[in-house]
Amino acid sequence: MNKIITIGREFGSGGRELGRRLSQELQIAYYDQEIVTEIARRTELSERYIREIEEHQPLLSFPIHVGRSFYPAPNPVWDQRMSVYQEQSSIIREMAEKSDCVIVGRCADHVLRDMAPLRIFVYADMESKIRRCREKAPEGEKLTDKELRQQITAIDKRRAKYYEFFTGKAWSDRLNYDLCINTTQRVIRDMAPVLAKMV
Amino acid sequence: MNKIITIGREFGSGGRELGRRLSQELQIAYYDQEIVTEIARRTELSERYIREIEEHQPLLSFPIHVGRSFYPAPNPVWDQRMSVYQEQSSIIREMAEKSDCVIVGRCADHVLRDMAPLRIFVYADMESKIRRCREKAPEGEKLTDKELRQQITAIDKRRAKYYEFFTGKAWSDRLNYDLCINTTQRVIRDMAPVLAKMV
Numbered sequence: 005m006n007k008i009i010t011i012g013r014e015f016g017s018g019g020r021e022l023g024r025r026l027s028q029e030l031q032i033a034y035y036d037q038e039i040v041t042e043i044a045r046r047t048e049l050s051e052r053y054i055r056e057i058e059e060h061q062p063l064l065s066f067p068i069h070v071g072r073s074f075y076p077a078p079n080p081v082w083d084q085r086m087s088v089y090q091e092q093s094s095i096i097r098e099m100a101e102k103s104d105c106v107i108v109g110r111c112a113d114h115v116l117r118d119m120a121p122l123r124i125f126v127y128a129d130m131e132s133k134i135r136r137c138r139e140k141a142p143e144g145e146k147l148t149d150k151e152l153r154q155q156i157t158a159i160d161k162r163r164a165k166y167y168e169f170f171t172g173k174a175w176s177d178r179l180n181y182d183l184c185i186n187t188t189q190r191v192i193r194d195m196a197p198v199l200a201k202m203v
Numbered sequence: 204m205n206k207i208i209t210i211g212r213e214f215g216s217g218g219r220e221l222g223r224r225l226s227q228e229l230q231i232a233y234y235d236q237e238i239v240t241e242i243a244r245r246t247e248l249s250e251r252y253i254r255e256i257e258e259h260q261p262l263l264s265f266p267i268h269v270g271r272s273f274y275p276a277p278n279p280v281w282d283q284r285m286s287v288y289q290e291q292s293s294i295i296r297e298m299a300e301k302s303d304c305v306i307v308g309r310c311a312d313h314v315l316r317d318m319a320p321l322r323i324f325v326y327a328d329m330e331s332k333i334r335r336c337r338e339k340a341p342e343g344e345k346l347t348d349k350e351l352r353q354q355i356t357a358i359d360k361r362r363a364k365y366y367e368f369f370t371g372k373a374w375s376d377r378l379n380y381d382l383c384i385n386t387t388q389r390v391i392r393d394m395a396p397v398l399a400k401m402v
Contacts (some may be wrong), residue, residue, distance in 0.1 A: 184377055186377065186382065
């Protein structure tokens with residue numbers, strides 16, 4: 005069976021960078037934005053629209069794992085969001101079956117649970133996350149610390165809802181992960197080779 | 204500066220075993236019961252009594268980091284518990300200054316915070332913890348799953364209170380640790396060499 009590593013991460017924790025560098029160290033595939041591109045190719049939706057769907061919480065407030073009999077009458081937007089998630093899950097499974105890989109976000113730990121992936125969760129304290137966001141911000145963006153804190157909190161809240169909706173589990177529950185890594189005051193570039201030795 | 208590894212752990216998660224095996228892999232000192240023996244030597248209290256103090260929550264319900272002006276009038280039992288904690292902290296610092304080492308429990312992550320230890324937290328799901336407790340139980344002990352679950356929950360509750368009392372921080376907050384390791388359905392013997400490569 006292929007070596008699959010899934011990365012869940014708090015916004016600004018450097019989880020995406022850690023995943024990318026880890027894949028480079030291990031010389032295995034890395035999937036993140038590639039998944040969006042592939043969904044777009046298969047569904048003829050724009051990449052921007054797919055990203056929007058991914059980044060926003062689902063329309064309904066109760067989780068997908070609740071019995072189907074409770075669902076409201078189908079509506080087109082709901083159907084489209086569901087089919088994007090299903091397409092995404094199929095793509096993730098195909099990628100994981102093809103070769104060893106690192107997959108970032110998108111409930112991949114849950115989608116691939118029968119393939120026993122190594123499930124990593126990356127987190128950091130708020131100060132470190134604000135600093136990382138500031139370093140990676142587009143030139144000219146001038147958000148205050150307070151605004152950045154609000155943005156980080158809001159994005160993580162959406163991620164938690166998205167995860168809970170599609171998996172029925174709490175995003176922040178450590179039992180959903182094999183390894184939780186704190187990147188507070190750490191340099192991701194230095195962490196990846198060390199982590200690669202372990203996995 | 205010495206390489207210091209502190210291990211916090213849920214009861215039954217195999218954290219103590221992981222710490223011991225990790226120290227063997229790295230060929231560095233391991234401190235656990237040794238700390239109790241040393242306190243006993245210095246204070247003339249019995250090891251059994253010290254263990255009892257360590258395993259039970261402090262007498263007061265508000266944390267030690269609250270300003271001293273709120274403290275009630277001193278009493279002998281309270282004084283003794285405080286002096287055992289202080290003796291313990293001194294011993295932990297001495298051990299950490301002497302050589303590289305692994306230290307299990309006893310708020311060592313907090314006591315040694317200015318020495319930048321690698322702070323590991325070990326956890327597992329309840330089913331795995333019950334199984335581990337059953338495997339390590341003294342011969343003849345016949346607790347039901349329900350009784351074991353209650354025991355595990357009660358011990359972890361005490362650990363959380365003890366930690367919170369002396370550090371002012373939440374025991375289960377992942378931000379207090381650099382690495383949280385899930386031992387659910389894992390063999391500790393196999394994990395230690397892998398972890399040793401990383402640290």
